[in-house]
Amino acid sequence: MEQSYIRSVRAEKVAIGNRFITRSGAPSLPVTKLRTVQDSFGTPAYIEATLESGQTATIACGSLIRVHTSEPPPEATLDELAVIPVEEGSPEAILIGIAREYPWDQRVLAPVARLSRGFNAKSGSALEDVRDLAQLLLVELDDRVNAWRALGILTELPFDGNFGRWKSIQGALAMAAYLAEEDGDKEAARRYSEALRATDHVEDDPLKSKLTAAVRQRQMDEPNLFDREIHRAAAARDDALERDWRTQRLVALFHLRAHGGSRTLDHDELGRMIRHELTLLRG
Secondary structure (H helix, E strand, O other), X not given: OOOOEEEEEEHHHOOOOOEEEOOOOOEOOOEEEEEEEEOOOOOEEEEEEEEOOOOEEEEEOOOEEEEEEOOOOOOOOHHHHHOOOOOOOOHHHHHHHHHHOOOOOHHHHHHHHHHOOOOOOOOHHHHHHHHHHHHHHHHHOOXXXXXXXXXXXXXXXXXXXXXXXXXXXXXXXXXXXXXXXXXXXXXHHHHHHHHHHHHHHOOOOHHHHHHHHHHHHHHHHOOOOOHHHXXXXXXXXXXXXXXXXXXXXXXXXXXXXXXXXXXOOOHHHHHHHHHHHHHXXXX
């Protein structure tokens, strides 16, 4: 199975075969065609990318975009990380400590190299990198100890009104709630689940709040678990794409279980489904 990497690339470096990371976090269809569009003065203005479906996307020249690609990022080394001065107990120190246990694995070293020179808790991409690292450690590497260390960087961060950044923190809280319950710490699992629901009641208007709650409950009771996308990828024998969709399903299951709001999938069934996806992804 071809290895897939998540990289931030400039618009001009997007390549045929790349898949964009959509707002939902799922990968788009592959890029099949690219063209550069110039402004009125002959300067490149934006890149127009055509996807396999025929849909087009535009990216401003010079901007960064995160893509799934088969091209690995420039390799980071543990020696490079070892010389970076960090404060003991800081997020940077924690991340470098994790990297020391995986000196051969660029999936760990590459994001740590990006983050170790200064973790910015206000940066959505930094939060996403930490969440993705925790997910890699938990799901694929089955390393609960280091998954906990990575999650700890995010789980104490409060909701600051930015839903884009909150999505990564919420994902970390969902994983932490799952791990805490698996470890038998029900009180910690409750705290993480409660923190995950911090945005459930941010709407001040009573009517809007009631409508939002009804929509949220419907989404919980009729969750999108990407069955259709997984079946299509499996039928096409696209292992990398099927893996991406199964990862998205697992993320959704973590959230459902931590939120505790589904009336169609009970707690035990969600636990069974999570174990099933973990087994497949680790296999």
